[in-house]
Amino acid sequence: MLSxxxxxxxxKKGIMESSPLIRKLSAFVALSHVELAMLxxxxxxxxxxxxxxxxxxxxxxxxxxxxxxxxxxCSYKVQRDGSRQIVDFQVPGDxxxxxxxxxxxxDHSFEPVVDIQATEVLKDDLxxxxxxxxxxxxxxxxxxxxxxxxxxEHLVGIGRRDADARIAHFLLELGSRLTLVGLGSREEYxxxxxxxxxxxxxxxxxxxxxxxxxxxxxxxxITFRHGRVTIHDHSRLVDLAEFDPxxxxxxxxxxx
Amino acid sequence: MLSxxxxxxxxKKGIMESSPLIRKLSAFVALSHVELAMLxxxxxxxxxxxxxxxxxxxxxxxxxxxxxxxxxxCSYKVQRDGSRQIVDFQVPGDxxxxxxxxxxxxDHSFEPVVDIQATEVLKDDLxxxxxxxxxxxxxxxxxxxxxxxxxxEHLVGIGRRDADARIAHFLLELGSRLTLVGLGSREEYxxxxxxxxxxxxxxxxxxxxxxxxxxxxxxxxITFRHGRVTIHDHSRLVDLAEFDPxxxxxxxxxxx
DNA sequence: CGTTAGTTTGATGGTCCTCAAGCACTGTGG
DNA sequence: CCACAGTGCTTGAGGACCATCAAACTAACG
Numbered sequence: 001m002l003s004x005x006x007x008x009x010x011x012k013k014g015i016m017e018s019s020p021l022i023r024k025l026s027a028f029v030a031l032s033h034v035e036l037a038m039l040x041x042x043x044x045x046x047x048x049x050x051x052x053x054x055x056x057x058x059x060x061x062x063x064x065x066x067x068x069x070x071x072x073x074c075s076y077k078v079q080r081d082g083s084r085q086i087v088d089f090q091v092p093g094d095x096x097x098x099x100x101x102x103x104x105x106x107d108h109s110f111e112p113v114v115d116i117q118a119t120e121v122l123k124d125d126l127x128x129x130x131x132x133x134x135x136x137x138x139x140x141x142x143x144x145x146x147x148x149x150x151x152x153e154h155l156v157g158i159g160r161r162d163a164d165a166r167i168a169h170f171l172l173e174l175g176s177r178l179t180l181v182g183l184g185s186r187e188e189y190x191x192x193x194x195x196x197x198x199x200x201x202x203x204x205x206x207x208x209x210x211x212x213x214x215x216x217x218x219x220x221x222i223t224f225r226h227g228r229v230t231i232h233d234h235s236r237l238v239d240l241a242e243f244d245p246x247x248x249x250x251x252x253x254x255x256x
Numbered sequence: 257m258l259s260x261x262x263x264x265x266x267x268k269k270g271i272m273e274s275s276p277l278i279r280k281l282s283a284f285v286a287l288s289h290v291e292l293a294m295l296x297x298x299x300x301x302x303x304x305x306x307x308x309x310x311x312x313x314x315x316x317x318x319x320x321x322x323x324x325x326x327x328x329x330c331s332y333k334v335q336r337d338g339s340r341q342i343v344d345f346q347v348p349g350d351x352x353x354x355x356x357x358x359x360x361x362x363d364h365s366f367e368p369v370v371d372i373q374a375t376e377v378l379k380d381d382l383x384x385x386x387x388x389x390x391x392x393x394x395x396x397x398x399x400x401x402x403x404x405x406x407x408x409e410h411l412v413g414i415g416r417r418d419a420d421a422r423i424a425h426f427l428l429e430l431g432s433r434l435t436l437v438g439l440g441s442r443e444e445y446x447x448x449x450x451x452x453x454x455x456x457x458x459x460x461x462x463x464x465x466x467x468x469x470x471x472x473x474x475x476x477x478i479t480f481r482h483g484r485v486t487i488h489d490h491s492r493l494v495d496l497a498e499f500d501p502x503x504x505x506x507x508x509x510x511x512x
Numbered sequence: 513c514g515t516t517a518g519t520t521t522g523a524t525g526g527t528c529c530t531c532a533a534g535c536a537c538t539g540t541g542g
Numbered sequence: 543c544c545a546c547a548g549t550g551c552t553t554g555a556g557g558a559c560c561a562t563c564a565a566a567c568t569a570a571c572g
Binding site: 079083084085087099100101102103108131138141142145146148149151152154155158160202203246247251 | 402417
């Protein structure tokens with residue numbers, strides 16, 4: 001009667017209080033107990049970082065990645081004139097710096113938006129994981145592919161959508177991502193970003209972001225306020241943003 | 257006296273007429289003979305595609321990637337209103353659709369800019385390669401990371417650079433990439449793109465692209481004409497574009 | 513109660529888009 | 543040989559979207 005007991009233990013953890021990463025990867029593969037245990041072992045080396053001071057500096061040449069456990073981070077590049085472009089936000093369950101682990105220098109910086117908890121993952125840990133459990137390797141590669149798809153969609157938004165659609169699309173994407181890891185719903189989610197963050201991410205000025213947010217709010221579509229995003233009319237918002245979540249690829253486990 | 261002979265054979269191929277992919281990966285790892293042979297074996301299933309008709313359709317769910325041997329391709333997403341955003345261009349030696357191999361649906365389309373030659377790579381071939389030669393897997397993962405870094409830089413360009421700098425940066429990046437695979441020099445390279453391609457890639461209108469190109473030409477910086485890009489004043493152009501090629505990570509073999 | 517971070521509003525102007533049309537080159541068929 | 547259509551490049555005029563400058567307002571916090 002031992003193994004059922006272990007079963008129940010893991011299942012309980014898996015369903016009740018599983019880490020955001022596990023929830024996310026479960027959208028791709030149904031993870032076995034062994035794989036869950038491997039992932040668990042990865043979560044040693046817990047680190048904390050305070051809001052505002054960078055984790056990784058642009059130009060730094062080190063080889064560590066992180067799994068974000070709690071809080072929000074943004075990755076960005078700064079220009080010579082001081083303006084910055086936020087490339088992406090990381091929410092719990094996301095990897096940080098996975099891409100730059102193989103490039104000679106990190107090509108961008110990470111800044112915690114709020115105080116965060118993250119677990120450090122060394123290059124060698126990852127390579128070992130890849131060698132031992134190919135399915136897990138696939139799952140992590142899937143997560144990386146999904147991250148890149150988000151960057152691509154972001155690119156399309158900045159290149160081809162006007163400010164309204166751009167903001168609407170961005171807030172809808174965040175909603176989907178947070179819902180996947182159990183931190184939001186279709187109607188609302190907590191969001192510690194300022195309007196300046198939105199501006200830096202979307203290639204707009206903070207003033208214009210403010211005006212568009214006001215407009216969306218008064219149109220009864222969405223409210224962005226006091227660290228909370230509330231979606232009043234989901235379908236009209238989707239229509240305005242031309243939001244098609246297919247690129248997020250989170251419609252349920254693919255591999256059994 | 258057999259193995260030296262083979263040696264010379266491979267070396268000759270390696271230096272004189274090696275494939276663009278091999279030249280590119282050699283910027284990351286110094287490849288052994290075994291690894292070279294593995295790569296060679298990947299180049300079965302040669303395919304040709306004609307300019308204009310898509311390789312992979314947006315929304316298609318299939319799992320093949322390609323290695324581009326000859327010609328140019330662009331990957332793009334179309335909007336509902338018909339405008340399109342080109343995400344990236346692929347030149348010889350580049351992978352196509354490597355990312356979408358794990359996502360349920362391809363999140364973008366590929367269009368050959370000119371007639372192309374490409375070799376098809378199946379998911380399983382790739383997985384087998386990964387299992388057998390970890391160093392080669394690393395090299396391919398490096399190439400994928402580099403591709404993503406280019407998309408990120410592209411994002412920054414559209415978000416934060418004005419039209420002049422954006423075009424200058426774009427043409428400088430192409431020059432660096434082509435030089436790496438032996439298809440260009442610091443001063444010039446062949447380029448089959450139209451001004452419409454530039455517009456679709458850079459989030460500008462074709463009209464504006466034309467005006468800016470004229471301006472850059474008259475300033476004695478760069479000429480984009482008759483399928484050829486000529487860089488007249490490299491350092492001033494780099495300055496205008498704030499071009500820092502670090503993100504391309506092609507400064508020579510990293511792993512011995 | 514002053515300071516700071518974040519939000520809000522107004523006025524002005526520039527970059528870049530859209531509409532419109534002419535030009536150059538290439539290939540095609542009468 | 544020449545009209546022609548098609549593709550790509552070029553130029554002009556007017557206007558939209560969004561940036562910049564300036565400043566008031568609110569809320570949180572020591």
